[in-house]
Amino acid sequence: MRVRQIIAAAMTGAAAVAIAAAPAQADRGDSKAACNKGEICFQWIYDNFSTSSYQRHFWYNDSNHGNDYWSNIPDLYPAFVIKDDAEGLWNRDTTCAVTVYDLANYATPYTTFPRDFRAAISPRNNSHKRCA
Amino acid sequence: MSAASSDHPFSLFLGEEIGQIDYAQLKVRNKCLAKAGYPQNLNVMLGQPRNPFRHLIITARTFGPTSVEEAKRVGFGRDSLSAPPSVVSFDPNYDRAYDSCTDDAWKALSDDAKNVYYGYFDLGNKLSQPLSRTINERMGVSAWQKLLSCLDDKGHRPRSEQEFLQTPNPGLFGVPVGVDAAEGLDRWQPKQVPGTVEVGPAVPATQYQAGPVESALAVAWFECRQQTGIDKLQLQTAVEVQRELVDKYESSFMELNPQVTRIAKQAAELIGAP
Numbered sequence: 001m002r003v004r005q006i007i008a009a010a011m012t013g014a015a016a017v018a019i020a021a022a023p024a025q026a027d028r029g030d031s032k033a034a035c036n037k038g039e040i041c042f043q044w045i046y047d048n049f050s051t052s053s054y055q056r057h058f059w060y061n062d063s064n065h066g067n068d069y070w071s072n073i074p075d076l077y078p079a080f081v082i083k084d085d086a087e088g089l090w091n092r093d094t095t096c097a098v099t100v101y102d103l104a105n106y107a108t109p110y111t112t113f114p115r116d117f118r119a120a121i122s123p124r125n126n127s128h129k130r131c132a
Numbered sequence: 133m134s135a136a137s138s139d140h141p142f143s144l145f146l147g148e149e150i151g152q153i154d155y156a157q158l159k160v161r162n163k164c165l166a167k168a169g170y171p172q173n174l175n176v177m178l179g180q181p182r183n184p185f186r187h188l189i190i191t192a193r194t195f196g197p198t199s200v201e202e203a204k205r206v207g208f209g210r211d212s213l214s215a216p217p218s219v220v221s222f223d224p225n226y227d228r229a230y231d232s233c234t235d236d237a238w239k240a241l242s243d244d245a246k247n248v249y250y251g252y253f254d255l256g257n258k259l260s261q262p263l264s265r266t267i268n269e270r271m272g273v274s275a276w277q278k279l280l281s282c283l284d285d286k287g288h289r290p291r292s293e294q295e296f297l298q299t300p301n302p303g304l305f306g307v308p309v310g311v312d313a314a315e316g317l318d319r320w321q322p323k324q325v326p327g328t329v330e331v332g333p334a335v336p337a338t339q340y341q342a343g344p345v346e347s348a349l350a351v352a353w354f355e356c357r358q359q360t361g362i363d364k365l366q367l368q369t370a371v372e373v374q375r376e377l378v379d380k381y382e383s384s385f386m387e388l389n390p391q392v393t394r395i396a397k398q399a400a401e402l403i404g405a406p
Contacts, residue, residue, distance in 0.1 A: 037227050059320065097154070104303060112257060132213075
């Protein structure tokens, strides 16, 4: 955790000049800093989503977290992918539970989050699916 | 706890009942939202309950294809169920109605329904999280080396043997496996007009069709599992691990199962389900 916080602090300074590596069309939910209703939100350092840094939001499924960056707001924090690196999840999907998989392509279901629920998770996330 | 001594110890987990509770809460909430002027969720919800923990029903299929025919058709993939569209809000009035209707729907089920529901998800996750890793570790490196050797004889090599021995994942063979046919929905972008609620595209049910390379690997994988006896060993090990987990969380099952059964019955009565 200490290492993550140091890296996070360093990245904040670098963010202004960072260039996003993720595809422009990638699902980032509403691309706003806050985790809003309807979104599936992952957080790098879990703090009950009390801060908006180092999050990644989705509207839909994603079969490979290995090409999704901690860049919910476009062009911010593109250094690390979220694969096996999320410590928090908030499911604000208005209809579905969300299943997080240990492997890409929806293989090996690991944890299933009901609607309207947030909590810490073990960083074993390679893909996720709604109403699986 | 008779299920714990059976060959399906996780049958003690009431996934269908938790699906029933989920569905009833959703239906009551969505009717409330519709009354408040927001029919979107009610219009798109699934037509029947769905067990959110179907992955806790452990069978031979859990560990890969179970016949040559199945291996040829779906490889390591799976057919997908349909899913409702995403309903997303840019309207603070919807957000307030959503929160109010959510609370009211839980109370309509029973005073303890919400806590029992979330508590049961927690129990389900305590079962699913260690399951695969524990089975793989318990089977031991020698078992996975046998599988690796057999696959190698058939011309299939992973990009990292070390990684394969830790997690015997067919994805390590460089074959594009299990890609969901519903991919592409992540390109959807709502207009995000303030004061509106938008409905995304629905996710259709899809039949997975493996490509020829994936099919060839899956057939070899199936044959090697049979030849090395790993198929039977993995199922036996899975039963042992399930029993251990059921024993570990016996007090949670004892506390929660009667409550889930009761609330599921109330849920069915509330929405008129069979």
